[in-house]
Amino acid sequence: MPPNWCFKMIKIVSFDMDGTLVTSRYVERVWLEGVPTLYAQRHGIGMEEARKLVYDEYMSVGTRDLRWYDLSHWLGRFDLDIPHADLLNMYRQDVELYPETEEVLALLSEDFDLVVASNGATEFVEFELDGLRHHFREILSVTSTFGKVKDYPETFLDLCRHLGAKPEEVIHIGDHRYFDYEVPKEAGLAALYLDRERMESGPHVVHDLREAAERVRGM
Structure with a gap:
């Protein structure tokens, strides 16, 4: 991770969604309870x-697909006849x-444009972050918008081209x-790994969003 003074170049803070802004509880319930329940009934x-x-079946495809x-x-x-909205x-x-x-979104939005760049499909991103829209310049599903995973x-x-920003x-x-x-760093962006389990430490690692905000703001 570059020294804090390099963060003076930062204009946009991009966030992942599940496991970062929101817990994974919702997506796990949809995918691991909702879909199997409907499958069992069908x-x-x-x-x-x-x-x-x-x-x-999920694992036969994998997260890079x-x-x-x-x-x-x-x-x-799975031959499930249910509207997306009903399942969500x-x-x-x-x-x-x-x-x-x-708290952190309100703080960072004072000085930076905030965006979401999630692998989750648009319907999940918009549904889960519906009450937080006012904090963000844009909420994006990279899989839906760019047809690519964050791999x-x-x-x-x-993402940078879409936002009109340099990496x-x-x-x-x-x-x-x-x-x-690792991937955004390879693309030339600054990046922080959010390790909520506190298994790692280092200049590129933060353990909650408050620590991430402090790092970004150079505190």
Whole structure:
């Protein structure tokens, strides 16, 4: 991580979403409970068998494949006739912000443009962050907008071009060490790895969003 004085170049703070701004509870409920429940009902099998079949199908694709994030793909794959909105609304009560999220967004938005760059599909991003829109210049699904996962430096270069910014003017913060730290760094952005489990330390590691805000602001 560059020294703090380099952060004076930063104009835009980019955030991952799940595991960063909001907990993963909601997406886990949709994907690991909602979809298997509908599958069990549709195909007349038990819940445990449905969970295993659905999970095995997910894993056969993997997180570097766009299909992993595409709800339409999985509803079609499992022959589930339900509107997206109905499935997403089933677990609305499970959308959960981290305790410091709103405080940090309000603080950083005083000095920086804030954006979200998530692998999650647009319908998830817009649904989970609906109450936080006023803090952000833009909320983006990179898989939906650019047709790329955050597995490629080009994804972050697409993000910079989309925002009209140079890579050195953007810092990305997220909880996936590879997608949210190593890849954006390779693309020329500044980056912070959000390790909420406190397994790592170092100049590129923060353990909550308050610490990330302090680092970005050079405190």
